[in-house]
């Protein structure tokens with residue numbers, strides 16, 4: 556019992572740790588304990604260690620850590636991918652041989668499909684690159700219009716030396732500009748972008764199905780073991796007492812250790828896969844990429860602080876830029892302490908006022924101070940189904 560509880564706690568601890576390390580950065584958790592634990596993990600603890608190290612050891616630990624840490628975090632290395640693949644492969648290697656003869660023939664084809672499909676999708680996610688090259692740059696410039704809130708025309712990538720298409724981002728690990736950049740995924744050793752996002756979504760779905768279906772099968776097999784080894788009297792007693800319930804299940808898992816251990820692992824990692832899937836479904840619903848969530852949350856903070864002014868581009872400049880994109884917006888947003896006044900000039904590639912008019916000039920009343928993000932248009936949000944079509948790589952124009 557003690558050993559089993561330790562294993563369960565260790566697996567639970569690892570899942571929670573991975574969840575906080577990966578998800579804690581999200582704006583959603585900014586003011587929650589998850590966000591605090593994430594900052595503790597990535598900022599407070601490293602700062603504390605660095606302080607102690609510089610006082611006691613002359614900074615040697617930090618020097619060593621920076622050498623290995625920068626390799627782990629900044630280089631495109633396969634360690635996490637190998638860990639992920641081993642977990643998947645070893646789990647199946649332990650679970651399948653004892654489970655297979657006990658499965659009914661109706662389950663067998665499904666089990667095969669559920670086991671094989673994640674490997675194929677994982678392979679596609681890793682090898683499919685969404686890089687913008689000089690060959691596809693012209694096409695990529697047409698993929699999305701600039702929304703002039705998150706993405707402005709006229710910005711160059713200083714490394715790739717071309718104009719940055721809307722929704723793209725340069726990845727310093729991949730050393731390339733990535734189309735519809737979502738995030739650099741250390742698990743995949745690759746950036747998730749326009750070309751592999753469909754495989755990525757399907758991978759999350761297939762892993763969730765694998766872990767949930769695997770947990771259910773594991774449970775059913777353990778129930779068989781229970782019926783086989785546990786007498787009717789004890790089973791009756793289980794209904795009344797939680798302690799007996801836990802004790803009997805502990806002995807069942809010990810009697811069937813291979814199925815039991817992998818069942819526990821699947822049960823505890825399934826919420827992680829489902830959380831990723833739910834989060835990315837939310838992003839599709841909201842018409843955002845992971846990269847854009849942080850840009851939107853910066854806007855949100857500026858709006859709440861009262862620094863954002865909005866006007867209609869057509870009204871202010873007589874400029875409207877129609878496109879084939881399903882959602883049109885003429886909004887123009889600027890961030891400043893003061894509303895634009897007099898002969899102001901807007902910076903063309905950002906949301907700043909490049910030059911304010913004379914302070915005594917009248918305020919331009921066509922600009923409205925924003926109080927809520929509901930007043931900001933996201934042209935990449937076309938409604939769930941069109942967003943999904945776009946995320947899956949189909950044309951929406």
Ligand SMILES: [Zn+2]
Pocket residue numbers: 712713714715716724725726731732733
């Ligand atoms: Zn670039």
Ligand SMILES: [Zn+2]
Pocket residue numbers: 726727728729730738739740745746747
């Ligand atoms: Zn990358």
